[in-house]
Amino acid sequence: MARRHLSTDEQALWSALARTVRPLRPQNRAPVAVPVVTIDPPAKKGVAPPPARLAPPPAPVRTPAAVLDTGWEKRIRNGAVSPEMSIDLHGHSLSAAHARLHQALGAALAQGVRVILVVTGKPPKGALSDSAARRGAIRAEIGHWLETSAHADRIASVRVAHPRHGGDGALYLILRRKK
Template sequence: MARRRLSSEEEALWSALARTVRPIRPSARAAASPTMAPLPIEPSVKTRLTPPPARIIAAPPARTPAAVLDTGWERRIRSGTISPDTSIDLHGHTLSTAHARLNQAIAAALSRDARVLLVVTGKPPKSAAANGNGGGAGRRGAIRGEIGHWLETSPYADRIASVRVAHPRHGGDGALYLILRRKK
């Protein structure tokens, strides 16, 4: 592919950007960049350059809960033979206290090397369209509505292998299994 020359406007923008960059190793700067006289930026060229952040550290990719577990786990969940190691009931709590208790329960389960945490949230709200209620049941199912976000932003999110609806014997739609990862 043939290289094209930069226009004077593009050269001005590039030189303005290049002035804001700090080299990782100062000695490499002199060898790597050819000396070029800075071009004046034309008044018609509007630039809005900000200095780069001091240092960007790439975080390891966050592990997210799996949609499907191996066949042994799937069979145990479907048949209801899974046995929760610990459980927490969030009924009757405000959103803030339920969130705090959920984080405490996950921390406690992880400290005891539990694999399955049963979280009872209550039944999800009936759909507003199905019952003709345009929002009259506004607060019903608030904890259930927020728990997905809480688990995603939890400090323990990388330790959750899967989140599944519980078997009817453990609460069905009103409860969730949190399948926790083993320690590394």
């Protein structure tokens, strides 16, 4: 079946409808780009209008995996993962910790490091019941920092460290291999 092209009125209605749609779970979905359609002015009678041109779709965004293959999972569970690089963020302000994390991630990728140990620090004993205070300010923000990082597509997984490497006060960043 041949596809027909939308008229100018139909395209305007579709665009208005597409702007009102909101995802049910925006935190779990990759952003969806609405195709850009170029509409030329109406042609003379008897002349067929040229087909609409669509912009190419954006490249898919790679996100960290919740579960790695069984070999990695076993090594993490047993504490057999040996970080090739570590960065200690606890005791820093949020802005300083963010800058250090970004700098360390760039250096690790340049050196071909696969596992980084990020020490965020444990929250103080008897912290308030508020979840951000219970987790610590840096720990509460680090997920967002990694998602919005320029290197986000190079992170294969983020996992809580084994107790010998800091347990709840540290994370493993497992980086993807170079292509």
